[in-house]
Amino acid sequence: MTGTSPRVAPDLIREHAPKLADLTDDVLFADVWERSELSPRERGLITVAALIALGRDAQLKSHMGRAMQNGVSRDELAEVATHLAFYAGWPAGMSAVNVLAAIEE
Numbered sequence: 552m553t554g555t556s557p558r559v560a561p562d563l564i565r566e567h568a569p570k571l572a573d574l575t576d577d578v579l580f581a582d583v584w585e586r587s588e589l590s591p592r593e594r595g596l597i598t599v600a601a602l603i604a605l606g607r608d609a610q611l612k613s614h615m616g617r618a619m620q621n622g623v624s625r626d627e628l629a630e631v632a633t634h635l636a637f638y639a640g641w642p643a644g645m646s647a648v649n650v651l652a653a654i655e656e
Contacts, residue, residue, distance in 0.1 A: 557581075591621040599623075600631055603647040604639035611650045625651065 558565075559580045560572035584594055595618030602611045615628055628651050636644025 592618070592623055595621045595623050596627075596631065599628060599647075600635060603632060603635045603643050606639075606643055606646065608646055608650055611647065612654060615651055615654055619654075625654075625656070 557580070558572075558576055560575035564575065565572035584591065589597070595614065598614050599611065599618050602608075602614055618628065619625065629648065632644045632647035632651065634644075635647070
């Protein structure tokens with residue numbers, strides 16, 4: 552870690568791409584996620600929607616969890632997946648529900 556921000560990047564990323572891990576911790580989560588123009592809840596919804604639309608399931612589980620920590624309910628995440636099925640494609644919505652179902656309450 553290059554700054555004083557908390558470690559967010561997984562150890563696997565840190566081991567194989569340490570600069571990417573530092574940027575994740577110091578720029579993405581310590582700067583971008585902390586900007587006041589959007590709340591953490593809003594950022595969570597936006598991030599989840601983008602990951603669903605782009606089919607980035609590998610990152611979706613952790614961001615759904617983060618969204619729930621920031622006040623987004625499971626029902627709201629299910630609604631995001633349902634809504635995006637019409638805009639991003641049925642497989643994207645269905646995959647998102649599978650990811651959501653795998654998250655423990």
